[in-house]
Amino acid sequence: MRAIVLAMVLSVGFLVVSVVAMRRQQLREQAALLWLSVSFVMVLVSATLPIHLLDRVSHLVGIAYAPDLVLLLAVLFLMVLVFHLSLSLARLSAKQTALVQEIGLMTAMTPTPVAIGTDDTTEAPEQLRGGPESTAPPG
Amino acid sequence: MTSQPLMTEQDIPGVDIEMETSRSGDATPRLSRICVVVPAFNEAGSITRVISRLREVVPDAHILVVDDDSDDDTATRALRSGATVITLPVNLGIGGAVQAGYLYALRHGFDIAIQVDGDDQHDPAEIDRLLDPIRSRRAEMTVGSRWLGRGDYVAPAGRRIAMRLLATLVRWRTGGTFTDTTSGFRAVGPQGIALFARTYPTDFPEVESLVLASRHGLRVEEVPVRMTPRSHGQSSIAGLRSAYYMARVTVALLIGSLSRKDTSKHKEAS
Numbered sequence: 001m002r003a004i005v006l007a008m009v010l011s012v013g014f015l016v017v018s019v020v021a022m023r024r025q026q027l028r029e030q031a032a033l034l035w036l037s038v039s040f041v042m043v044l045v046s047a048t049l050p051i052h053l054l055d056r057v058s059h060l061v062g063i064a065y066a067p068d069l070v071l072l073l074a075v076l077f078l079m080v081l082v083f084h085l086s087l088s089l090a091r092l093s094a095k096q097t098a099l100v101q102e103i104g105l106m107t108a109m110t111p112t113p114v115a116i117g118t119d120d121t122t123e124a125p126e127q128l129r130g131g132p133e134s135t136a137p138p139g
Numbered sequence: 140m141t142s143q144p145l146m147t148e149q150d151i152p153g154v155d156i157e158m159e160t161s162r163s164g165d166a167t168p169r170l171s172r173i174c175v176v177v178p179a180f181n182e183a184g185s186i187t188r189v190i191s192r193l194r195e196v197v198p199d200a201h202i203l204v205v206d207d208d209s210d211d212d213t214a215t216r217a218l219r220s221g222a223t224v225i226t227l228p229v230n231l232g233i234g235g236a237v238q239a240g241y242l243y244a245l246r247h248g249f250d251i252a253i254q255v256d257g258d259d260q261h262d263p264a265e266i267d268r269l270l271d272p273i274r275s276r277r278a279e280m281t282v283g284s285r286w287l288g289r290g291d292y293v294a295p296a297g298r299r300i301a302m303r304l305l306a307t308l309v310r311w312r313t314g315g316t317f318t319d320t321t322s323g324f325r326a327v328g329p330q331g332i333a334l335f336a337r338t339y340p341t342d343f344p345e346v347e348s349l350v351l352a353s354r355h356g357l358r359v360e361e362v363p364v365r366m367t368p369r370s371h372g373q374s375s376i377a378g379l380r381s382a383y384y385m386a387r388v389t390v391a392l393l394i395g396s397l398s399r400k401d402t403s404k405h406k407e408a409s
Contacts, residue, residue, distance in 0.1 A: 097235045097238075097341065100229055100235065101231070101238060104227045104239050105243055108243070109223065111218055111219075
């Protein structure tokens, strides 16, 4: 009985934390759904401890020791999750690179301000030679 | 631009119209608008010398320093020496910095982009050698190699073995023979600018970009150049990390994203 109480407290606690995070919009839809599902599975497993649901499922899939099933599922779940996060990270960093480069281009600095179309008949100023000026003001 | 005919300089996308019209008589396309891209990270000790040498040797070229969020005053010194400076707000690494330079070259309609390191390793006097094959349309990309007889560059034994391994890997992927795959002293024509502005490897840019360019049908030619051992700063590929570097670069070259031809980062540029 004490085991059930402990399991229920932990799973319901996790469920509450997920819901609160969701309400505060700290979780994105996709992630929120994932963690809600995880919470519900935890609650389900805890609540069905008296009727030995976990043991029955383990025997059904041919695992003699029920906790092994839990461990297996947990490891699989975490591996998939970490891989997914790894992909997201790569995507984010590619986006960040593009943004940083854009900012760099937008804030490009040229050596000195150059007035175009002045009556300077001598050789073109250094900044005009060979290349266009930046659109951004210097400094 | 994988299988379509090679671009001519008239086809360069992204040319700033305003900029072209504001400069009377310069809108006619010719293969001479050169942008020298100098990626620099904490190179305050050498950047001034590099830029003044560049201005001496290629006075007609536009010099662009990409300051990769340096901690020192690389950007200020570069600006004072007469270069245009792009300062990246966060550190992207050499690949991201160089790609920013190619983006700049593409958007401003340059025909040729030359890549020169900010650490004074590359002698600007050798730039003509890089430009010759591109000007004569023999190649779309040239890479300066310090191992083809010019200069007396000496590398430690371990480094030499690593470089040979890299060369073998690159030959396997491209079918071309390269002696100096990690050389960052290179030049590209319009096709290379467009390609690298769109997609550029971030992990091992020097090596991977050779494979990338070859796979996109660019003719890449190695030319002998003289290089001086760096006078300041540290190589990004040195010390204990080199073994780890070799393992990663091998994986990157063998199964890397290069098997896919296009990983568009900057879609508008295509």
